[in-house]
Amino acid sequence: MSEFARSRVRAQRERTDQRNRAIRTVAGQARDRTEFTGLLSMLGLDDMPEGAPTLDRSLARYVHQVAAATGVPDEAVGYEVSDTATAYLGLAEQLPEHPGRDLMLVWDERLGWLLGVETDPDEAHLVLGYLGGDIVPSPGAVARFVAGAVAGQATDRLRPVLPPADRHSLARQMADHTAT
Numbered sequence: 001m002s003e004f005a006r007s008r009v010r011a012q013r014e015r016t017d018q019r020n021r022a023i024r025t026v027a028g029q030a031r032d033r034t035e036f037t038g039l040l041s042m043l044g045l046d047d048m049p050e051g052a053p054t055l056d057r058s059l060a061r062y063v064h065q066v067a068a069a070t071g072v073p074d075e076a077v078g079y080e081v082s083d084t085a086t087a088y089l090g091l092a093e094q095l096p097e098h099p100g101r102d103l104m105l106v107w108d109e110r111l112g113w114l115l116g117v118e119t120d121p122d123e124a125h126l127v128l129g130y131l132g133g134d135i136v137p138s139p140g141a142v143a144r145f146v147a148g149a150v151a152g153q154a155t156d157r158l159r160p161v162l163p164p165a166d167r168h169s170l171a172r173q174m175a176d177h178t179a180t
Contacts, residue, residue, distance in 0.1 A: 041167055042082055055167045056081050058174035062136070063087040063107070065178050069143035070105065085109040085170065090118070093150050098126070105146060109135070109170055113142055115149050129155020136173040 022043065030036035041055075063079045066072075067089055076090035091103040098117045107113045113131040131137060131145040149155050 038083070055085055055171040055174075058171040058178070059085055059087065061178040062139070062174035063089070065139040066105075066107075066142045069139040070146050072105075085167070091146065093146075095128075095150070103128075103146075103150070105142070109167070113137070113145065115146060115155065127157070129157055132156050134173075136170060136177065138177050 023040065026039045026043065027036060030039055059079050059081060063077060064074070066087075067074065067077045070089065070091065072089045072091060076092075077088070079085075079087040085108065087107040089105040091105055093103050094101060095103065095117070102118045104116050104118050105113060106116060111130065112133075112135045115128045115131075117126040117128065119126055129149055131142060133141075137145075145155070
């Protein structure tokens with residue numbers, strides 16, 4: 001066996017050992033089975049086929065591609081996978097009816113994309129509209145939604161409550177949109 005092959009086997013063994021230690025740690029800290037499976041999912045340690053896209057990586061790539069499609073620089077992008085997967089893009093555009101306030105584009109795994117007006121922390125959120133359809137639309141569809149809303153096209157103000165999405169499915173959808 002070549003040195004490269006031995007190193008690869010050793011790295012895989014170490015990765016498996018680290019994963020197993022992390023799962024044991026979560027098992028020792030979780031209060032019940034629901035919390036245990038939720039924590040494993042947040043950490044990307046739940047049962048996934050080897051090589052399957054994780055929500056963390058898929059969300060990062062997807063959000064950065066949406067940012068590129070909408071002209072948002074990296075420093076105005078944020079995302080997180082915790083109890084809810086979310087993303088934030090700070091847009092430079094403003095609307096005449098909200099002078100001095102930038103727009104924001106926000107995604108979460110339950111509601112999909114919404115366009116809103118930046119508010120102060122003590123103010124209620126001001127949602128301008130939701131992007132209907134798929135919870136994980138293509139980056140181009142998100143860019144068209146933003147451009148249309150900024151141009152004055154009507155947006156849906158109501159978003160139906162959707163059943164919770166399977167995180168593996170979300171990761172696969174995001175990976176499909178960002179495949180190069």
